[in-house]
Amino acid sequence: MGKTIGLISIKGGVGKTTLSVALAVDLANNYGKKVLLIDTNYSAPNLGIHMDIISPRKTIHDVLSGSKLSAAIHEKYGVDVIPGDFLYKREFSPLKLKAKLNHVKKKYDFIILDASPSLNDEVLSTILASDKLFVVTTADYPTLSCSMKAAKLARQRSRPIDGIILNRLKGRYEVSLEEIQESTGIPVVARVKDDKIVAMSLFERIPATLFAKNTAFSKEINKLSAALVGEKERRPLLDKLLFIDLRKEEVNREVLRENFYKRVFR
């Protein structure tokens, strides 16, 4: 049975879509996993652009208003993708997502949900349909305060957050990992740098993890994927030779891998 992973945030523009796409493509292409990637940002969907699906036949909006889920699947970059529809006019029910996914979960190793930043039924739809949740945030106080709201909402719905993904790190004037973990009580499981390769890859409409595999961005996503599939992450030889301690997020990924593996595959 596959696991559904939701990437959420309350603040917009923190990188949910970028990271959902990168993670889905990495799990499929570098770990051979069967992945379904869905745009659950119903008001402002743009996952299709990232995945170079510009005029989808059917979308998640059609699925949530009665169409068969299989009719909305588009194969791209080794992943099954269900994009959204910017211009959808008819009624649809976001909270039916979980029931829709129950029918297909056994066909996939992972279902990745790219959430909406709005504090309403849209993000609730993602939270309720997910087995695992990650909050995507940047490391500044205004965004972190929103991230804590997202974590609270998830907790209230008995869906605790499994990890924080820090994105767009620039290395200066940022809240430290320690402070973030202490104030949220949630482990940071990835630290993704701000990388110009992301804008370049989006311009070409090729996911960043395929566009440039050897960047710090792609390597960090690959390490998160490793934890999700239950594999130990590869450390640079020099780190091992010099007995360099694991960084905090690496330790957290070890714990994530242990727990994820036990709960998912046992």
Ligand SMILES: Nc1ncnc2c1ncn2[C@@H]1O[C@H](COP(=O)(O)OP(=O)(O)OP(=O)(O)O)[C@@H](O)[C@H]1O
């Ligand atoms: N690690 C990164 N390095 C550089 N640019 C990034 C990175 N992550 C995301 N971006 C850029 O930040 C912008 C917002 O990213 P994205 O659309 O993924 O955010 P989002 O959280 O999905 O936004 P929304 O809430 O509106 O759906 C995009 O221009 C994207 O290219």
Ligand SMILES: [Mg+2]
């Ligand atoms: Mg988005």
